[in-house]
Amino acid sequence: MEYFFQQLINGITLGSVYALIALGYTMVYGIIQLINFAHGEFFAAGGYVGVIFMSYLLSQGAPAWVCLSGSLILAMAYCAMLAMAVEKVAYKPLRSSSRLSVLLSALGMSIFLQNGLMLTQGVYDRAYPTELTQGGFEFGTVMLSYMQLFIVSLTAFLLVALNFLVFKTRIGKAMRSTAQDKIMSALVGINSNRIISLTFAIGAGLAAAAGIMVGLYYGSVRYDMGFVPGIKAFAAAVLGGIGNITGAMIGGFIIGMVEIFAAGYISGEYKDVFAFLILIGVLYFRPSGIMGENVDDTRV
Amino acid sequence: MSEPILELRDVHAGYGSIKALKGISIKVMEGEIVSIIGANGAGKSTTLMTICNIVKATAGDIYYKGGCINKVASDSLPSMGLCQVPEGRRIFPRLTIEENLDMGAFFRNDNEIADDMERVFAMFPILRERRRQAGGTLSGGEQQMLAIGRALMSRPKVLLLDEPSLGLAPLIVKQIFDIISEINKLGTTIILVEQNAKVALSMAHRGYVLETGNVVMEDEAKKLLDNPDIQKAYLGE
Numbered sequence: 001m002e003y004f005f006q007q008l009i010n011g012i013t014l015g016s017v018y019a020l021i022a023l024g025y026t027m028v029y030g031i032i033q034l035i036n037f038a039h040g041e042f043f044a045a046g047g048y049v050g051v052i053f054m055s056y057l058l059s060q061g062a063p064a065w066v067c068l069s070g071s072l073i074l075a076m077a078y079c080a081m082l083a084m085a086v087e088k089v090a091y092k093p094l095r096s097s098s099r100l101s102v103l104l105s106a107l108g109m110s111i112f113l114q115n116g117l118m119l120t121q122g123v124y125d126r127a128y129p130t131e132l133t134q135g136g137f138e139f140g141t142v143m144l145s146y147m148q149l150f151i152v153s154l155t156a157f158l159l160v161a162l163n164f165l166v167f168k169t170r171i172g173k174a175m176r177s178t179a180q181d182k183i184m185s186a187l188v189g190i191n192s193n194r195i196i197s198l199t200f201a202i203g204a205g206l207a208a209a210a211g212i213m214v215g216l217y218y219g220s221v222r223y224d225m226g227f228v229p230g231i232k233a234f235a236a237a238v239l240g241g242i243g244n245i246t247g248a249m250i251g252g253f254i255i256g257m258v259e260i261f262a263a264g265y266i267s268g269e270y271k272d273v274f275a276f277l278i279l280i281g282v283l284y285f286r287p288s289g290i291m292g293e294n295v296d297d298t299r300v
Numbered sequence: 301m302s303e304p305i306l307e308l309r310d311v312h313a314g315y316g317s318i319k320a321l322k323g324i325s326i327k328v329m330e331g332e333i334v335s336i337i338g339a340n341g342a343g344k345s346t347t348l349m350t351i352c353n354i355v356k357a358t359a360g361d362i363y364y365k366g367g368c369i370n371k372v373a374s375d376s377l378p379s380m381g382l383c384q385v386p387e388g389r390r391i392f393p394r395l396t397i398e399e400n401l402d403m404g405a406f407f408r409n410d411n412e413i414a415d416d417m418e419r420v421f422a423m424f425p426i427l428r429e430r431r432r433q434a435g436g437t438l439s440g441g442e443q444q445m446l447a448i449g450r451a452l453m454s455r456p457k458v459l460l461l462d463e464p465s466l467g468l469a470p471l472i473v474k475q476i477f478d479i480i481s482e483i484n485k486l487g488t489t490i491i492l493v494e495q496n497a498k499v500a501l502s503m504a505h506r507g508y509v510l511e512t513g514n515v516v517m518e519d520e521a522k523k524l525l526d527n528p529d530i531q532k533a534y535l536g537e
Contacts, residue, residue, distance in 0.1 A: 173399050174406060177392050183354055184390040188450065189378035189407040 002141045007264045008257075013148045013217065015256025016155035020210040021233035022240065022248040023162065024203025030243035031179045031199045033099060037106040038086060039207060040230020041113035042079045046208025047221035048121055049075040051128050054212075064132045068150070075212055076205040083204030084197050086113075092193065110226075118223040125220040133216050151213045158206060159249055165202075166245060175199060179243070228272065232259070235279035241289030250290060254278075303366055305330040305489055306351070306382075306458055311360035313350040320346040322513040323360065328458070333480075333490045335521060337497040337534055338510035344493040345387050347510070348460045351491075352377055352384050364458070379407040381457030385464065387493075389447040393436030397427050400435045400446055404453030413453070420449035423479060441472035448479065458489045465496045477503055497534040501525045509534070 021043055028036045054071040062070070090105045136145035166172040177185045178195045185192055214229065215221045236255040240247025255275050263271035282289060304327040313321040320343045328334045336344050349355040351362055353374045362369050364382055372380070392400050401420060405413045421428035424445040430438065435446060444464055451459055461480065465473045473496070481503055484490050494500035501507050501521045509517040509530065517524070524530050 170402065170406070173395060173403055176395060176399075177403050180392045180394055181390055184386065184392065185403075186354065186374040187352060187378070187384050187386060187390075188403050188454065189375050190403070191373075191375045 003264070005139075005142045007260050009142070009144055009148060011257035011260035012253065013151050013256070014260055015253035016151050017210045017213055017217075017229065017252075018233045018236045018256045019249045019252025020155060020158065020206045020213075021229060022236040022252040023245065024207050025234050025237040026240065026242055026245060026248035027175075027199050027203045029237070030245075031175065031196055032091070032095075032102075034091065034102050034106065035234065035242075036200075036203075037103070037230075038090075038109035038113055039203065040226030040233075041110055041117070042083055042204035042226070043207040043211040043214075043229060044117055044221065044223065044226035045082060045113070046075040046079045046204075046211030047215040047225060048117060048126070048211075048223075049078045049208070050212035051126055051215055051221055054129055054132075058129050058131075067129070067132060072154075072209060072212055075208040079204040079208035079211075080201035083200040087197055087200040092196075114224060114226065121223055123223060125222050127220045128215045130219060147216055151217060154209065154213070158209060162202070162206070162245070171195075171198070232272075232275040235275045235282075239278055239282050239289055241292030244289070244291040247289055247291030302329070304328055304363075305365060306491070307363040308347070308351070309361045309363070311347075311350060311362060312358045313346060313355050314358065315355070320355075320513055321350060321357075324510075324513070324515055326508055326515065326518075328489060328491060330489055331484075331487065332506060333484050333492060333504040335492045335494060335497075335500040335504035335507040336510060337494055337500055337507060339534075340495070341512070342510040343513040344510055345462055346513075348384055348386070348462050348491070348493055351460060352382070378454045378456075381455070382460070383451045383454045383456035383458070384460040385447045385451045385462060387462040387466070389440075389443045391435035391438065391443045391446055391450075393434060395435055397431045397433060397435060397438075397446060400450050401427075401453050404450035407454070416453055416455070420452055423452075423482075424449055441468050441476070444468060444472075444476055445479075448476070448483075452483065456488055458491065459483065460491045460493075462493045463495060464492075465494060465499060473499065497530070498525075 021039070024039045024042070025036060028034055028039070050071045053074050054067050057067040057070055086109055090109045091102055094102045094105055133145070133147040136143055136148070166175060174185070174190045175195055175198070177190060178192045182192045211221070214225070232255055233252065236251035237248045239254060240249070240251030255278060258274050258278060259271050262274040306328040308324050308326040311321055311324045312319065324343070324347060336347060338344050346355055350357050353369070353372060357370055364380065369377070392403065395403065398417070401417050402413070405416065426442055427446060427449060435443065438446060448464070464476050464480065468476065477499055480490060480492070492500050492504060501524050504521040507519065507521045507524045508515050509524070
């Protein structure tokens with residue numbers, strides 16, 4: 001039973017990461033019907049900006065909370081700007097082209113960004129400072145580390161903040177309007193280019209936060225770390241119903257849980273397989289996903 | 301005679317190689333209801349979309365309040381007082397009634413938005429009842445009311461209406477057109493595109509008849525209603 005609870009905690013932690021990345025996929029898809037294959041690279045870039053700035057702050061003797069929040073804010077801001085630049089260079093000029101062209105442009109961007117990271121940061125793992133993340137609560141043999149607590153509570157905060165932004169504020173309403181009808185949005189005075197740019201920025205900011213979490217949790221980052229979690233988060237977005245914000249959150253947690261429990265109870269070797277089995281299953285049996293089409297109110 | 305508030309001078313526009321407008325000239329004076337009638341594919345909707353710069357004019361000029369607006373971005377026009385209720389109403393289906401109305405006032409920052417929403421609710425009480433419902437759940441007539449209400453939230457000087465009667469029961473059509481008359485009496489200039497030529501001309505001051513991208517006739521609405529050619533072609537008499 002203890003093993004079950006331990007896996008539950010681990011699953012929620014991993015699910016948090018997938019949920020944050022999946023939101024970027026689903027929001028961008030909701031607004032311009034593009035699967036942004038470069039999205040995983042924002043996650044990796046966030047991990048790197050985080051480790052660089054966090055190490056710097058630590059070397060200056062800053063307290064732990066300053067190191068964490070400072071590097072988090074900087075990484076999110078950096079990735080938000082990077083995503084806006086990518087959108088402007090690689091996607092905006094193709095706004096009226098076929099969806100395949102934009103998709104190929106996204107794949108190209110992914111390769112470009114990943115190689116850029118490799119060339120500037122090297123091909124080896126880069127270690128995260130470990131002194132910030134030690135310790136935790138123990139309940140018998142079940143361990144809830146401070147790190148996991150940090151990841152889960154930060155994710156909860158970001159999810160609540162995002163929900164508030166999208167469903168309660170005017171700018172969120174404008175995002176949903178743009179997703180639903182771009183011409184009509186223009187006719188009421190919404191600049192859809194600005195809204196699209198903002199959507200990319202928010203998605204990449206969330207991915208950057210996830211990048212730092214993964215770096216802290218697993219202890220290191222690598223230039224190609226965006227690929228596999230990126231695809232798994234994409235599976236999570238599809239599972240939730242692509243384009244649906246609540247769906248992406250739920251999908252992320254499900255994929256995280258399934259992966260951890262399957263690794264724990266079935267086989268650790270095959271842990272990467274399960275996310276893709278789910279993806280294939282969803283596409284085969286219910287392409288609209290959990291929250292797709294039939295449950296409409298939380299789509300962007 | 302004073303300057304027109306909106307004027308199209310020899311405007312051409314189209315979609316790819318298809319020419320939808322082949323040199324259209326239209327003048328609209330402040331306070332008027334101008335009706336544009338014509339068959340399917342005559343270029344009525346394209347005319348409105350070109351005014352709003354959703355479809356680009358390939359030649360000719362569009363003047364609004366004396367300034368050329370050919371190059372003004374579509375999303376800047378509502379704040380200048382030019383607003384369109386497009387064909388098919390285009391309600392945001394997954395936004396609530398209230399949110400749809402709020403989006404009509406998107407560019408506004410003043411503190412009278414809530415008052416304006418109350419005014420729209422007073423005009424269309426059914427919308428108040430359903431304010432928290434998604435726009436997509438409304439009936440056709442209610443959606444038309446919402447679309448007009450949303451446009452009013454921008455406090456337009458000139459309101460472009462594209463086929464507000466389309467697909468609605470006669471009783472609802474009358475209700476909608478009464479409201480349009482009322483909006484006009486409160487000082488909003490109106491351009492009304494309609495296939496339902498009889499209703500449109502009977503409420504308009506002047507009318508234009510479009511055929512395959514050209515203005516083939518323009519006159520006072522009453523005279524158009526009495527014109528035997530118009531009666532035969534558009535009024536079914």
